[in-house]
Amino acid sequence: MKTCNIDNTNDNTNKIAFLPPKTRNGRSNLLKRILKSYQLYILLIPTLLYIIIFHYGPMYGVLIAFKDFKAHLGIMGSPWAGFKHFERFFRSPRFWELIRNTLSISLYSLAAGFPIPIIFALGMNSLNSQKFKKILQTVTYAPHFISTVVIVGMMSVFLSPTTGIVNSFIKKLGGEPIFFMSKPELFSSLYVWSGVWQNMGWSSIIYLAALSSIDPGLHEAAIIDGASKIKRIQHIDIPGILSTVIILLIMNAGRIMSVGFEKVFLIQNPLNTSTSEVIATYVYKRGLIDAQYSFSTAVGLFNSIVNMILLVIVNQISRRIGETSLW
Amino acid sequence: MTRKSHGEKVFDTINNTILALILIIVAYPLYFVVIASISDPIDVALGRVILIPSKIVWDGYKKILAHKDLWIGYKNTFTYTILGTLLNLSLTLTSAYSLSRKDMPGRNLFMGIFTFTMFFGGGLIPTYLLVKSLNLIDTYAVMIVLGAVSVWNVIIARTFFQSTIPQELLEAAIVDGCNDFLFFFRIVLPLSKAIIAVLTIYYAVGHWNQFFNAIIYLRNRNKYPLQLFLREILIQNQFNEEMQIMDDNALIAQTIAMSMKYGVIIVSSLPVLILYPFLQKYFMKGVMIGSIKG
Incomplete structure (x- = not known):
């Protein structure tokens, strides 16, 4: 030593x-x-x-x-305005649109992006070939390291109406090219499925880790008793990772009102803002582009408080039902 | 092993097929970018390049080499990544170690101060005003200092120290006359290569892909990181294209510009993709450490 x-x-x-x-x-x-x-x-x-x-x-x-923040007066020197900015936000016609967009994008993400890595991990764990599993892991982890800019860049290059591979197939099949990136009704699907593509592998790591910590004796005993793979997934694997699943679900549910800025901002363009404007991008535009500091701080604060409340509520629920919780 | 039942075979076939499909869905876009970057851009645009590159041309890459902005971006991103990661590692490892020591008075209080920031923050505008009041807008420093510590990574590192550095080791070292500094630098750090590797990956990739801070805090193009130039090349031009009705000449120019885009995707992701296979063995470890409750 x-x-x-x-x-x-x-x-x-x-x-x-x-x-x-x-x-x-x-x-x-x-x-x-x-x-x-x-x-x-x-x-x-x-x-x-x-x-x-x-x-x-x-x-x-x-x-x-x-x-009412004035830069030359500083934070302390600026006059109080009470809840004026919050009221203005709640009354503005954009309020419900922002809530609707933010919620629908994140619920859609959760519905697709949460179960798929679990199923993927269960599938990989049941593979007989370790070599195939290794290849799958190497390939599916890789997109996680690609930057958001490049991911959105790839989408816009692949989906380009004039030169993109997707539209050149549509044209070959006799269809009209689709302007994917500027259609408001396609925005959330583009956002969600590119996310699934990028993070499916990476998000499955934690479930694979949980699966590998299940006592192999359980599987051996079940095989001797004649249990099929499906039965073993159902009665050994799923119960074995359930607490991990619940913890991650809590963490995700706590983030349901916070759709990240970067990717939305990058896919966003003037033609699809009706479905792509979320709280984060709205705060950026009102705050930094229009310099309405107090107003957009109020919007951001409203959002963080809602997030915190959500996290506490979901945690309470899971503590009562599943006896698993973050704290 | 007993022979496989019929049901078992059906399950294996379905499982293998679905996973093979997933493999193709994830791998093909990446593969396509590679072959499209070296193929004749006209063939790519007409959908003739599917599995193998058509006649190989390097025009796209030649254009990239001549593109000055990209090299400015490359240089800046390298600087931000190296300096930023060094700062990240020093702050994360030192604070995580002291927080892992159960004999440090006030440990729970400090831990509370750290963790609270994971659940609540001031938000974009107050952070912007703070950076502004510190005169950090449009400086190299802002790209290095902002995000100097991720509390999540501190927790991972702390959990690692708690579970791998035995108490007896510390006691023995103290008997030998070792103080906390020496113990940390001479004994703890050499034993923590795995966690240092994991943190380096997380932080360095974060810096390499950094976009948000750059777009908020930088004004001068000479300080732009790679990702901002990539956005201009890959996304903004593309959108302009969708907005305009183009004549034939523009279309040809467009098509050639396209082959450059595929090349840019590769050139910009290359450093990460080269390191990736060497670092892969640490991923599982990193996630596992993170999933243990501290």
Whole structure:
């Protein structure tokens, strides 16, 4: 075993120097422990500072949702506005459209993107050929590492009405080219299925890991009893990964009101905004393009609060029903 | 093994067929990009390139080499990825280690401060105003500093330290006169290659594919990362095309530009795709560590 006996004479003296005089009360005991751990705090402080500045700083900045923010007055100096911005958002005609778009995209994503990796993992786990399984894993994990820009770029290149491969087939079969990227009714399908294509493999890893931790003795006993593969999936594999499934479902349900900005923004164009405008892209446009800082902060805050409430509710439900929960 | 029953065979056949189909559906678009990038663009546009490249031409790649913006983007992305990942690793590993030490007073409080940020955040505009007040808009620094720590990765690393570094090792080292710094740098880090590899992959790919921060915080084209130029080449031009009615000349120019697009997809994803096979063995490990509750 390695030790660190290399020139540490200083360290010993250091340690002694930092030991406070012994006293009987608990408070200085704590102080002693804190001083003893000073090196651990030094390791922690840079990250702690980062978190406080870049995560808690913006949380303080959320105050401008309740103010009429003027840059020259600063956050504190700007006049209070109460719930004015929230009311304006709730009353605006875009409100229901945004909620509808956000919810329908994320429910669609959940309905397709959640069960498919589970089924995929169960299928891979039942393969007889380990080599085929290995190839499947290598190939299906790869798209996860491709950037969103390239994924959307591939979609627009493949689906191009003039030069794309998809439309050249449609034309060969005698059909009219379809303008996939600019049709509002196709937006959510493009979004969801490209996501399934990209992340099906990657999302299945966690289920494969859960499956591999099932006691092989269960399968052996079931085979001796004459259970078929389907029966074993039903009675061994699925119960074995159920707690993983529930945890992930909770996490996904908590995110149901947060459709990510990047991909929506990249697929979005002036022709499909009626179905593609979600809360995240709306916040970006009102806030950064139109510089309505307070209003769009209010919209964003409304969204984060709804997300938090959802997460707590879903967690409560699953704790009661499934005895599994995040906390 | 007993002989397979009829039902078992049917199941295997269906299962193998479905999985083979999935394999093709995932692999074909990637394969098509490769063959389309080296085929005659006219053939590609007419749908003649399906399984093998038609006559091989390198025009697309020649255009890419001549495209200055792309190389600016490449250089910037390399810088952001290397510096950013180094910063990510130093912050994540140090903080995760100290949070893994049960004898550090206030550990649960700090953990709470960290985890709360996973559930609630200030949002886009307050973050933007903060970056602005720190004078970081349109600087190289913003691309490196923003997202310097992912709390999720800190939790993964902390779980790793807790489950792989035995308490006895620490005690033995202390008896030998080792302090916390030396223990962390000389003993913990060398024992943590697996988690360092996993974190490097996650962070480096994140930087390589970074788009959001760039579009929000950068103005000057000389600082743009690759992804912003890719967006211009791959998506914005494409949309303009759909908006216009084109004459024949434009159509030919379009078709040639197309072969460049396939090449761009490859050139931009190349570094990640080259590293991918070497890193693959760590993926499972990373996800497994992440799935253990801390």
